[in-house]
Amino acid sequence: MHPPTPLHLLHWLFPALYFFCAAAPLSLSAEELDDLQTPVPMWSVTYPDGEELLELVRSSLPAVPLQLEAELRVRAPRIDNEPVGRAEVLMWFTDGVGEARYTVRDWFGNEEEELTVIREWNAPPRYTFRTGSPLEEAPLPDLTDAIRQTDLTWGDLTLSFLWWPGARTVGQQSVRGRRCYIVEVPAPSDDFEALSQVRIWIDPSIGMLLRAQSFDADGSRLRTMDARRFRKIDDMWMVSNLEIAQHGGRQRTSLLIHHLSIKEIDAGGTLTADQHDTRL
Numbered sequence: 001m002h003p004p005t006p007l008h009l010l011h012w013l014f015p016a017l018y019f020f021c022a023a024a025p026l027s028l029s030a031e032e033l034d035d036l037q038t039p040v041p042m043w044s045v046t047y048p049d050g051e052e053l054l055e056l057v058r059s060s061l062p063a064v065p066l067q068l069e070a071e072l073r074v075r076a077p078r079i080d081n082e083p084v085g086r087a088e089v090l091m092w093f094t095d096g097v098g099e100a101r102y103t104v105r106d107w108f109g110n111e112e113e114e115l116t117v118i119r120e121w122n123a124p125p126r127y128t129f130r131t132g133s134p135l136e137e138a139p140l141p142d143l144t145d146a147i148r149q150t151d152l153t154w155g156d157l158t159l160s161f162l163w164w165p166g167a168r169t170v171g172q173q174s175v176r177g178r179r180c181y182i183v184e185v186p187a188p189s190d191d192f193e194a195l196s197q198v199r200i201w202i203d204p205s206i207g208m209l210l211r212a213q214s215f216d217a218d219g220s221r222l223r224t225m226d227a228r229r230f231r232k233i234d235d236m237w238m239v240s241n242l243e244i245a246q247h248g249g250r251q252r253t254s255l256l257i258h259h260l261s262i263k264e265i266d267a268g269g270t271l272t273a274d275q276h277d278t279r280l
Contacts, residue, residue: 050167050183053202058162060207065092065263072104072150076251083107085148087157087255092263102157104147111135113147115154125160127191144194144214151244151253156225161185161198161212175210178203195222221247228254 068089073081085107091100097120104113114135116128131138143154155161167185174180180201187195196219201211214222229241242255 047169047172047181048204050169050185053169053181053183053204054162054167056204056207057202057209067261067263068257069259070255070257072148072152073254073256074150074251075254081254084150100158102154115158117158142194143191151223151246151249151251152255155192156223156244161200164188173201175201178210180210223247
């Protein structure tokens with residue numbers, strides 16, 4: 001296999017970019033969230049290869065240095081969309097190396113936790129974790145553990161499952177009126193040993209992931225993540241609301257993206273002034 005071009009490599013490096021670009025606005029009903037245990041329908045005899053479908057999703061990612069700012073809010077009985085923190089995603093690519101930094105802050109903007117992921121072509125990801133005030137390097141947490149008092153995990157935030165090997169297509173199903181292939185990806189044993197697999201719904205017409213479910217070691221469903229709301233920015237549909245729900249739980253977490261900045265990189269590889277700045 002030949003190494004990719006810088007543009008293609010940037011697509012490959014940054015899973016979190018995926019959920020922030022789409023081709024059409026979508027919505028999700030409460031009935032669909034409650035009906036995710038139905039058997040996988042087998043509507044056709046042959047399906048596209050699972051690895052090729054994941055590559056289709058990765059190749060649809062925007063190829064720009066990007067910064068995203070978001071709010072974390074929780075809904076539960078007697079809790080109406082309560083703010084519990086803020087999140088920031090900063091990602092860029094220089095000299096064949098991609099870096100993405102995920103920072104969780106309290107509601108007042110103080111840094112509390114930070115995960116950095118570095119990806120190189122044909123190499124496993126490298127993680128650095130910092131916590132405390134001020135932030136200091138600490139052991140890597142379980143990437144399947146919840147962040148703060150939310151339903152969101154570091155694995156959800158980074159969408160690492162888009163890069164796991166062994167994907168296979170197991171069926172197709174209509175999601176909000178769009179035909180999707182269902183791809184199952186076994187979880188790697190190193191950083192995600194609490195999971196057995198992730199099931200992904202991919203719309204092949206736009207190369208987009210519409211839904212993802214994670215399963216524990218016994219094969220029971222743990223969480224469902226859905227893109228809930230979109231807004232068109234220039235020629236791109238940007239996701240402004242992700243919802244994550246624990247199976248059997250009464251709480252739901254929303255990641256509400258409210259600010260997007262497209263960055264520039266100077267000749268020395270340093271992020272400089274915003275090229276594009278938008279409030280969502």
